[in-house]
Amino acid sequence: MRFSIVVPVYKVQAYLHECLESVLTQSFTDFELLAVDDCSPDACGDIVDEFAARDGRVRAVHLPENTGLGPARNAGLERATGEYVLFLDSDDTMLPGSLQAICDRLEATGSPDILVFDYARTYWNGRTARNERAELVAEDSPEVFTLHERPALLMLLSVVWNKAYRRDFVTARGLAFPPGVYEDVAWTYPALVAAERIACLDRVCVHYRQRRRGNILGTRSLSHFDVFDQYDRVFAHLDAQPGAASSKALVFGRMVDHFCTILNKPERVPPSARARFFRSGSRHYRRHQPGDYSPPKGVPGLRHLLIRLRARPLYQALWHARATPPRLRERLLAPSRRLASAVLHLHYRLQRLRPVDPRLAVFGAYWNGGYACSPAAIEAKVRELAPGVRTAWVTGAEHAHTLPGAVERLDPRSLRFWTVMARAKFFVNNVHFPHRMGKRPGTVHVQTHHGTPLKHMGVHLLNHPAAAEGMDFERLLERCDRWDFSLSANRHSTLTWERAYPSGHRALEYGCPRNDVLHAATAEDVHAIRARLGIPEDRTAILYAPTRREYLRDFRPRFDLEGFARALGPGHVLMVRAHYSYADRPGLRELHERGALMDVSAHPSVEELCLAADALVTDYSSIMFDYANLDRPIVVHADDWEVYRAVRGVYFDIRTEGPGVVTSTDEELIEAFTSGEWCGTRATDMRAAFRKRFCAFDDGRAAERVVRHVFLGTPDAVPAVVPLDERSPAPAAGTVRASAPLAGA
Known part of the structure; x- marks a missing residue:
């Protein structure tokens, strides 16, 4: 028996049918359902018996007196025979496909002590909201860990029903529920602390009912x-x-x-x-x-x-x-905030009187986001090649779990942040540091950018006010004046950055460090990434990654995702990654939960998604320039080209100078794949010309070049760029064959 599912039952007759049906209709069937009637005074006991009579997997347990939630769970636990135990409250439901996904993840991670999965709150009015801390269950590396290695896991709600527990682990640790109304606390924390092997499943498996009258x-x-x-x-x-x-x-x-x-x-x-x-x-x-x-x-x-x-x-x-109501609170707190800001600024000015620390470096990405992009690649290489340099990363607590253990986290609201900003010698970012920070003599600022530009950037947005969104161009240029170096992956970027950000920086045509992994990854790495994502080995994975539209508030796919996935056929997996600027992705999560596609918008590493994908579908996103390094098929879906060009402005026509087939309608997109045109000879030739133009310096050693030149001060030791025809990017894992139509097309 793979699973024992314990459902304590008390005064839930209105919801019990839905709860039990959600388990019994799972596609995965190797389980027992232990329904424990805690002497419920309503019809719950009869409902449990009805289910037990009609389905042999249901075992009805009737307690002689009401004992409470914890002891009722214990009664089910004592009778459990499965390898893993799950708990489900009797007014909640399990989503279709959840048991299969849990089983697959347990196998992929080598039978951990505990597997943590995600949930969503459901409300009486039909609204559903995913757990606000969903990023904590991301299937990051390492896949199996201890609580000490990922302490942010404690920020999740301290409940038992979002986890699968290996039963022999529970027995060996003597875990049991005490009486009381906060019984989950005394189980959850000891279990997580004791577990030597914890894994995560980035999937909503339970709908947590929020009753109108509370609980x-x-x-x-x-x-x-x-x-x-x-x-x-x-x-x-x-x-x-x-x-x-x-x-x-x-x-x-x-x-x-x-x-x-x-x-x-x-x-x-x-x-x-x-x-x-x-x-x-x-x-x-x-x-x-x-x-x-x-x-x-x-x-x-x-x-x-x-x-x-x-x-x-x-x-x-x-x-x-x-x-206090927000507006009134803002008025009341404004003086104290101004005072706090003044104190921090004074502290910063005083710290600037101290000497610059030549062994201190500060990194950041995406406006105080997590450990990502080219700054992360450079930071890792600094620790490898310049171990004498201490590194710190600017981010809030919500992204703390993304940082390697050796990297100090700087809270941007803290005194420590301004101390380091005043004294560090090296600064690396793909956007910018606070405007109030001034550049000290002897410090070095590296701007990595975050992609090769197709759309207009910097001062070129002066003629595109809808895209500029009130940008203060004078402040922008003041920040640019702090740059010493601007990284470039190709000559097009070099020239564009000089025009878009006119300042005294020097271009380093060293490649884009975030793309180093696309050359360094092995076939084993690619298979491991796909396994973590849940992509079967025999499937061809297509990644759809569109860019942002300034004229759209929420993410809206540019074609029928479900129809396209259906046209791809069962031998394919469609991964969808919405642009990071979109907080809302209407409908995408539902399609993911129904198994129509994979929503990978929250995946922390776009580089891993590129490695996992056998082909890319995009529009005007800079991901195409990165993905071209892998020399795998790219299809550009440009259905709103004229509108996008008018609103944002572009540097060249992607329809004629792109990396592969260009489509503008759903029918053309499907035809490109069903006919084999997506990976045919013409597409291959277009990609070769595109790579020659835009992948000139990306050979897998960009971060090393930056560290040797900037941090070690040895520009003569910078490795020469490997010619394009001598590079060996990470191999694709799927079954792409040139000029081959989709199976079954």
Whole structure:
């Protein structure tokens, strides 16, 4: 038996049918469903018996008296026989295909102790919203890890039903649910800390029902004091576990956050008991605080401090300020924010009086985003070739999990950030650092850009106000004046950057460092990436990656995605990556969950997606210049070329100077693939001319050239560029054959 699915049942007769059906209709069938009737006073017991009578996979368990959610789960756990145990609350549902996806991921990651998957909240009015911290379940490298290696996992909701647990791991660790209303806490944290092998599945598997009248945790009562007993159990468990000491600070921080969450929701603790709850939180803070605990930055850290100091009046004042309507709050907080900004700026000016640190480098990408693009490739090469240089990355806590352990994270709102900005010698970014930062003599700024330009950039947008979106061109040029070096992947980029950003920078025609991996990756690397993404070995993977339209607020595909995927046939997989600037992707997630395509918009590495894909479909995105390095087929779908050219402006006509077949309608796009034109002789010839023009310097050693020239000061040691016909990019994994139509076409 592969899975045991435990469903505790109590007063959910309106939702129980849907819950149980969502499990029994799964395409994967090797499981048992343990429905535990916790002496429910409604019709739940009869419903459980009905399902057990009609389906042998359902085992009905009736408890003689009501015991609560935790003991009911224990009753199911005691009877479980599957290799893995999953828990599902009886008013929630499991999405189609979830068990198969969980099984596949368990096999791909070598049977980890715990597999964490994602969920979405569903509301009474039909609205669905994916977990706001979905990026935490990204299937990043390493695929299998410990909590200490990825502590951000603790930021997920502390529930049990978003995980699959290896049953012998549960047994060996003696995991069980205590009584109480916060019973998930005393299971989740000990389990994650104890697990030696954790993996993630980046897929919504459970719909978490948000009842209109709330649930037990949203009920005002004294039962919320149970949270203190549960955390006492957690720390007692950690104290008894060898090697768990390093995790105490992580769990402690989440505990205090949890206390704050309860305090900040007036519908939970009765007003007469809030002072007592605050005092209990302060006692638990002092009782369990580890010696190595460091509070978070900003308002969360201030809340922690006030709880530790038992400063309830100040805590209440802070809460009321945060609860004030946004406009009024902005007016009330504006003076304090100006003061804080002035203090940071003064600190920065004072730090600039100290000498520049020649062994300190700062990196950033995509406006304080995560570890990505060319700055990440250069940072990694700095640690390899110039280990004496300390590196720091500018990003908020939401992207902390993307950083390698050896890289310091700089919170852009912290004093430490401005200290480093004042004293570092090297600065590398693919966009820009704060405008208020001035360039000091002796410092070196490297602008990597983030792609070869087809669309107008910089001052060329002066004639395209709709695309410029109120850009301050004078401030832009002031930031450009800080650049010492501008990286270029081809002569077209060199000339364009000089015209679009007229300043005194020097062009380094060294290639685009983010593309180094496209040459360094092996066939084994490509197969491993595809396995992590869930692409079968015998499938041809097509990546669709369009650019942003300034005239569209949300992502809208330029052709019928489902129809195109259907036309590709069963031997193909369509991956879709919306532009990172689009927060909303209407319909795309639904198509993903129905298995019509793969939504890879949240995947942290576009380079990995390129390596996984056997062909690219794009429009005017700079991804085509990067992907051309792989020498794999590219189709340009230019259905709105005239509109895009008028709104944004372009440097050349991609329809006549592009890397392959050009289409403008759904029918033409499908025909290009079903006829074999997409990978035919004409497409191959066009791609060869495109690569000669735009892949001139991308040979896999761009980051090394930058480090040797800029960081080591040895430009004479920079490797020569490998000629185009002597390069060996990463091989495709699929079954692309020149001039071959799709199978079954």
